[in-house]
Amino acid sequence: MRSHSNPKSKAEAEAEGVHDHDQPLSSCHVDQPAATLNRVHTLLHLGATLLLLRARASSLRSCGGRPLAIFASSLLLLSADAVLAFLWALGQAFRWRPVTRAVYPDRLSKAAVTLPAVDVFVVTADPEKEPAVKVMNTVMSAMALDYPSDRLTVYLSDDGGSPVTLFAAKEAYRFARAWVPFCRRYKIATRWPEKYFSGDEGGGDGEFRKERKKLEIMYEDFKESVKKAKDKAIANGDFAKTARNRPPRIEVIKDEQEEEQDDQIPSLVYVAREKRKNYPHHFKAGALNVLLRVSSTISNSPYVLVLDCDMSANDALSLRQAMCFHLDPRLSPSLAFVQFPQKFHNISRNDIYCAELRSIFKILWKGCDGLRGPILSGTGFYIRRDALYGAKPTHTSTKEEFKSMEISELKQRFGTSNEFTASLREKSKSELSKRSGASHTVPQEAMRLASCAYESDTQWGEQVGFLYGSLVEDYFTGFHLHCRGWTSAYCDPPLRPAFLGNAPTNFHDTLVQHKRWMTGLLEVGVSKYCPLIFGMRISSWRSTLQSMCYAWLAFDALYAFPLLVYGIVPQLCFSKGVAVFPAASSSQFPIFAIVYASAMLQHLAEVIVSRRTLATWWNEQRFWMLIAVTSYLFACVDVFAKLIGARAIDFDVTNKAVDESQIKMFDDGVFDFRGASVILLPATTLSLLNAGALVRGGWRMVAESKFDELFGQLFLMCFVFAISYPLLEGIFVRRDAGRVPTRITMWSIALSAALLYLLG
Numbered sequence: 093m094r095s096h097s098n099p100k101s102k103a104e105a106e107a108e109g110v111h112d113h114d115q116p117l118s119s120c121h122v123d124q125p126a127a128t129l130n131r132v133h134t135l136l137h138l139g140a141t142l143l144l145l146r147a148r149a150s151s152l153r154s155c156g157g158r159p160l161a162i163f164a165s166s167l168l169l170l171s172a173d174a175v176l177a178f179l180w181a182l183g184q185a186f187r188w189r190p191v192t193r194a195v196y197p198d199r200l201s202k203a204a205v206t207l208p209a210v211d212v213f214v215v216t217a218d219p220e221k222e223p224a225v226k227v228m229n230t231v232m233s234a235m236a237l238d239y240p241s242d243r244l245t246v247y248l249s250d251d252g253g254s255p256v257t258l259f260a261a262k263e264a265y266r267f268a269r270a271w272v273p274f275c276r277r278y279k280i281a282t283r284w285p286e287k288y289f290s291g292d293e294g295g296g297d298g299e300f301r302k303e304r305k306k307l308e309i310m311y312e313d314f315k316e317s318v319k320k321a322k323d324k325a326i327a328n329g330d331f332a333k334t335a336r337n338r339p340p341r342i343e344v345i346k347d348e349q350e351e352e353q354d355d356q357i358p359s360l361v362y363v364a365r366e367k368r369k370n371y372p373h374h375f376k377a378g379a380l381n382v383l384l385r386v387s388s389t390i391s392n393s394p395y396v397l398v399l400d401c402d403m404s405a406n407d408a409l410s411l412r413q414a415m416c417f418h419l420d421p422r423l424s425p426s427l428a429f430v431q432f433p434q435k436f437h438n439i440s441r442n443d444i445y446c447a448e449l450r451s452i453f454k455i456l457w458k459g460c461d462g463l464r465g466p467i468l469s470g471t472g473f474y475i476r477r478d479a480l481y482g483a484k485p486t487h488t489s490t491k492e493e494f495k496s497m498e499i500s501e502l503k504q505r506f507g508t509s510n511e512f513t514a515s516l517r518e519k520s521k522s523e524l525s526k527r528s529g530a531s532h533t534v535p536q537e538a539m540r541l542a543s544c545a546y547e548s549d550t551q552w553g554e555q556v557g558f559l560y561g562s563l564v565e566d567y568f569t570g571f572h573l574h575c576r577g578w579t580s581a582y583c584d585p586p587l588r589p590a591f592l593g594n595a596p597t598n599f600h601d602t603l604v605q606h607k608r609w610m611t612g613l614l615e616v617g618v619s620k621y622c623p624l625i626f627g628m629r630i631s632s633w634r635s636t637l638q639s640m641c642y643a644w645l646a647f648d649a650l651y652a653f654p655l656l657v658y659g660i661v662p663q664l665c666f667s668k669g670v671a672v673f674p675a676a677s678s679s680q681f682p683i684f685a686i687v688y689a690s691a692m693l694q695h696l697a698e699v700i701v702s703r704r705t706l707a708t709w710w711n712e713q714r715f716w717m718l719i720a721v722t723s724y725l726f727a728c729v730d731v732f733a734k735l736i737g738a739r740a741i742d743f744d745v746t747n748k749a750v751d752e753s754q755i756k757m758f759d760d761g762v763f764d765f766r767g768a769s770v771i772l773l774p775a776t777t778l779s780l781l782n783a784g785a786l787v788r789g790g791w792r793m794v795a796e797s798k799f800d801e802l803f804g805q806l807f808l809m810c811f812v813f814a815i816s817y818p819l820l821e822g823i824f825v826r827r828d829a830g831r832v833p834t835r836i837t838m839w840s841i842a843l844s845a846a847l848l849y850l851l852g
């Protein structure tokens with residue numbers, strides 16, 4: 093435990109989650125010297141940026157009388173720099189007060205607190221892209237969390253409504269009857285069988301080894317039976333058929349060979365909500381809201397853990413760690429959720445697609461945590477049910493808040509189910525009676541709660557539950573919670589990742605995933621919930637900074653504009669011999685050089701603080717530029733199309749199935765352009781344009797000896813050349829299956845040549 097040497101104010105003590113009896117369940121401290129250095133850097137960089145903008149503006153003024161093209165390019169560069177400065181300024185909010193927390197779950201047992209019940213929601217949607225064995229590993233890892241079985245219920249939402257998934261769930265439950273007790277008895281650390289059996293936790297006496305062997309065989313049988321079921325479904329032609337028209341199906345899973353339900357392990361409930369063509373189903377948020385309602389009639393636990401189907405619980409202690417925050421009387425009145433970072437088990441050593449999301453989970457979320465808490469990240473969070481129901485943070489019980497509301501008001505908000513409204517005022521079922529038996533059967537009402545029509549004329553998705561307004565339901569829902577006065581906490585214990593998921597291993601999948609995120613974020617940015625307006629309603633400096641963080645994410649996609657400008661204008665000008673930066677010998681040049689170097693160095697410093705190397709820095713620079721002109725650009729286009737009503741936005745589920753030849757390229761750190769579509773076109777076109785202009789303008793520069801004047805541009809273009817080298821290689825050099833598809837190559841050559849000859 094850290095010693096608290098200085099006497100602290102009450103507010104500070106509260107922020108640190110100090111327990112009354114001097115036995116805090118968690119602690120929190122500001123990262124120093126990072127916070128101070130960041131603030132100094134912000135001020136210095138701000139000064140340099142303002143000077144740069146002034147220089148740009150004055151060069152625009154001096155354009156009078158020169159050709160229109162010169163004026164246009166100056167104007168574009170000024171706007172690009174203004175957008176960069178705006179986004180940079182928003183991003184500083186993440187750097188103002190980064191904190192680190194620690195948790196002490198051992199003290200929970202000493203404190204003799206009653207552990208509240210928890211429901212785990214696992215969501216899956218596509219049996220092809222999300223193999224059932226993987227999904228069941230997540231389910232089993234959740235069932236094996238270190239927590240009393242009667243306080244834990246696992247729900248599996250299957251949006252695909254696949255018979256294979258249901259069958260696999262039954263088999264998984266049967267296996268879990270042996271697996272969960274085994275994990276508990278031997279205190280197994282890794283509780284998702286696929287990982288456990290692929291390694292060797294070694295040691296142990298003869299009896300342990302015998303039992304381990306028995307379980308390993310059972311697990312192989314489990315996989316085999318799922319595979320058979322899948323093959324059979326494929327043969328019958330009903331495997332990949334995603335039923336868009338189907339009634340709801342809810343089952344409390346039982347071991348078919350046993351009469352009785354097993355009370356020694358958590359219950360498992362399978363839910364496939366109703367789907368009808370003429371009802372929107374709102375993707376993952378819709379699935380989660382059905383689970384909220386269905387579970388209210390079965391277990392109604394006050395806390396919910398949400399897991400994507402590929403996110404296995406890798407540390408059985410995470411639940412107790414989360415409770416260190418939720419049960420801390422100083423934090424809990426306003427604490428809506430505890431977020432764990434997303435970590436991935438399949439990241440290659442040279443992570444070329446930056447799938448690790450380092451910046452988000454190692455820098456940005458820690459920054460938010462020092463304000464009002466991390467941003468809800470879709471998976472791996474323990475959230476209060478009543479916060480999702482729209483309750484306000486308060487010291488009095490929210491049960492009272494719902495009790496004081498008229499029944500008619502409740503029904504307007506939550507729909508007409510009497511059982512559901514009753515659940516709002518009740519304690520969780522397992523708190524009411526230990527294993528009342530109610531949880532072994534599905535109440536009739538659950539079917540109605542899982543129907544499409546149930547949400548009509550209610551506030552589900554608008555004010556209640558997970559919100560529908562954006563493709564990134566997590567961000568949007570968390571934002572509303574923070575705006576309503578709730579806080580959150582970031583829990584990233586250093587020793588063992590709490591959850592491990594599957595990162596995309598192919599470039600195209602990565603681009604599509606980022607495009608979906610950016611689309612969802614920008615949707616919020618341009619809506620009436622724009623964080624810069626809606627988020628500023630609570631007036632405190634922390635809320636203001638927090639809203640800036642939300643706004644940075646919402647407008648992140650706008651990086652497409654400056655990067656596009658810097659990928660076209662300097663290149664075209666260079667090929668004509670026109671300078672866009674001050675000459676190297678001029679007094680203005682250092683301003684540009686300093687702003688550039690300061691941004692690069694800050695990024696490098698953050699990479700080093702996260703214990704990564706120069707290679708990571710380079711990969712991240714490259715990846716950022718690539719996705720800005722592809723995913724970000726198309727996200728902007730999509731949101732614009734949606735704004736003018738031209739098209740609806742869809743959720744493309746990320747592929748989690750493994751392709752061996754892809755994995756090899758991924759592990760070797762070679763770009764895999766297979767499946768690349770038009771989304772890649774801007775990147776390949778710009779890299780060709782840059783290379784072409786470099787050759788064409790290079791001659792001219794030497795001939796006219798304009799080295800001093802064009803130095804900045806030459807530097808930029810050489811940098812872009814190095815960054816885009818894998819693309820050029822994929823176009824001209826490589827002959828393997830992962831090279832840039834011929835169609836894309838042809839189009840990019842045509843487009844870049846046209847640009848260069850028409851404008852350059």
Ligand SMILES: O=c1ccn([C@@H]2O[C@H](COP(=O)(O)OP(=O)(O)O[C@H]3O[C@H](CO)[C@@H](O)[C@H](O)[C@H]3O)[C@@H](O)[C@H]2O)c(=O)[nH]1
Nearest residue numbers: 215216217251375376379400401469470471563564745746
């Ligand atoms: O109609 C749908 C679509 C998706 N899902 C599930 O949602 C989860 C996330 O989908 P995935 O394709 O894996 O998307 P990712 O890009 O990996 O997800 C990230 O981004 C999402 C928002 O776009 C968040 O919801 C996720 O938690 C976050 O991990 C998966 O378990 C899906 O099965 C559904 O249940 N129903």
Ligand SMILES: [Mn+2]
Nearest residue numbers: 400402594746
């Ligand atoms: Mn995912």
